[in-house]
Amino acid sequence: MTLLSPLALGAITLPNRLVMAPMTRTRSGDDGVPGPMVAEYYAQRASSGLIITEGVYPSRESRAYAGQPGIVTDEQQAGWAAVAEAVHEAGGRVFMQVMNGGRVSHTSITGTERIVAPSAIAIEGEVRLGDGSKAPYPVPEALTIEGLAQVRDEFVAASRRAIDAGIDGVELHAANGYLLHEFLSPASNVRDDAYGGSPEARARFVIGVAEAVVAEVGADRVGIRISPSHNIQDVLETDADDVRQTYTALVRGLAPLGLAYLSVLHAEPAGELVQSLRAEFGGVLIANSGFGVVTTHDEATALVTDEVADAVAVGRHYIANPDLLERWERGAEENEVVAATIYGGGASGYTDYPRLSA
Ligand SMILES: Cc1cc2nc3c(=O)[nH]c(=O)nc-3n(C[C@H](O)[C@H](O)[C@H](O)COP(=O)(O)O)c2cc1C
Structure with missing residues (x-):
């Protein structure tokens, strides 16, 4: 198996195993x-x-960032239809990451009366608002049982x-400290009903x-992303036994359910935890070793050739290298990411990174 081997993934077949990781770029106004x-x-x-889009909000209340795109209105849906068409015309495939930001937000970002979470526990520290100023993270409202049903329906x-x-499928964002992940951690979920405790x-x-x-859409069009022990945004998972059990x-x-894939962000994809979850899942595993070190060609290759994972999600190198696959195939250098233009703004640092042939 190599990075260039095809892979059956739910309803579609990938021509190679290099997956563009979801990355928030906040350019949707x-x-x-x-x-x-x-x-x-x-x-x-x-x-x-396979391209996984940036996290996309399923309701105004769940928007985490100014400029983040949604999939709530007809206009947003039409925007995504144009994305799907453009990607397909270019010969690609695309899943949408659906992301409820939970308590990682602020009412000035959502434009709603409240933000919600499993429990009424605020993140310590400050949230960056749309105008660049900062405010303390608000205390979220704990979702009621009816509220849970509504979030699910969204x-x-x-x-x-x-x-x-x-769009070819959806990825449920249950990683990186957002709402679904908040349910999994005992630090952010202290509910005493059927959705908290054990x-x-x-x-x-x-x-x-x-x-x-x-x-609603069929298992072959649904994947999920998790990040066990990715201690971020106060979603702490520090007890190894509890992490394993959860x-x-x-x-x-x-x-x-027979989902299309399980995507795991974890520092040690070859380690016991990820591999036992993979065995338990029994389907396609997409791995990413997290933010600690930028995924390199060597790491991506090894994950697949050593059969640690079926495919590898690559983030940061995709920001600056639209033709990353071709660069890696030819052993060419990668373009450097310009940090100042990662989030927000226009075409600069977004669509103007050069391809090899240019
Ligand atoms: C700018 C940026 C935005 C990101 N946004 C998301 C996101 O919306 N959803 C998500 O699951 N992960 C997100 N991530 C994490 C990446 O998917 C990936 O796991 C991370 O960058 C580590 O992989 P890498 O070393 O290949 O960059 C983001 C990462 C970066 C750098």
Whole structure:
């Protein structure tokens, strides 16, 4: 197996195993409508086996960042239809990451009355607002049982819109400290109902969302991303036994659904935890070793050739290298990422990174 081997993934077949990791780039304005520039950006990266879009919000209340795109309105859906069309025309495939930001937000970003989370525990520290100023993270409202059903239904409706827009599938964002991840961690979920307490109870809501989305669009168009022990945004998972039990319960609940893939962000993809979750899942594993070190060609190759994972998600190198696959195939150097233009702004640092042939 090499990075260039094809891979059957749910309803589609990837021509190679280099997956463009989801990356928030916040270039979709106040209305959250991805415009032609966003379509161009993704289409430029169509030689990857699969593009996973940036996290996309399924309701205004769940928006985490100014400039983040949504999949709530007809205009947003039309924007994504143009993205899907551009990527497909360029020969690519694209899943949408559906992301409820949970408590990683502020009402001035969502434009709503409140933000929500499993429990009323604020993140310590400050959130960056749309105008560049900072404010303390607000205390979120703990979701009621009716609220949980609504959040689940928003994931379902968003996924339906994504598929109707011609996107190939959806990735449920249960990683990196956002709402679904908040349910999994005992630091952010102190509920005393059926959705908090034991590892099984904390895993329950995520499984329920996956079941509902699968019922709507089919398991072969649904993947999920998790990040066990990625201690970020106060979603702390520091007790190894609890982590193992929680994620085993989660993956046991997901396995019967037959999802298209499980994507895991973890510092040690070859380690016992990730590999036991993979065995429990029984399907396609996409790996990414996290933010600590930028994924290199060597690491990506080794993950696949050593059969640690079926495919590898690559983030930062995709920002500056639309033709990353071709560069790696030819042993060419990568362009450097310009840090100042990662988030927000226009075409500069977004669609203007040169290809090899240029
Ligand atoms: C600018 C930026 C934005 C990101 N946004 C997301 C996101 O929306 N959803 C997500 O799951 N991960 C996100 N990530 C994490 C990446 O998917 C990836 O896991 C991380 O960059 C580590 O991989 P790398 O070493 O290949 O860059 C983001 C990373 C970066 C650098």
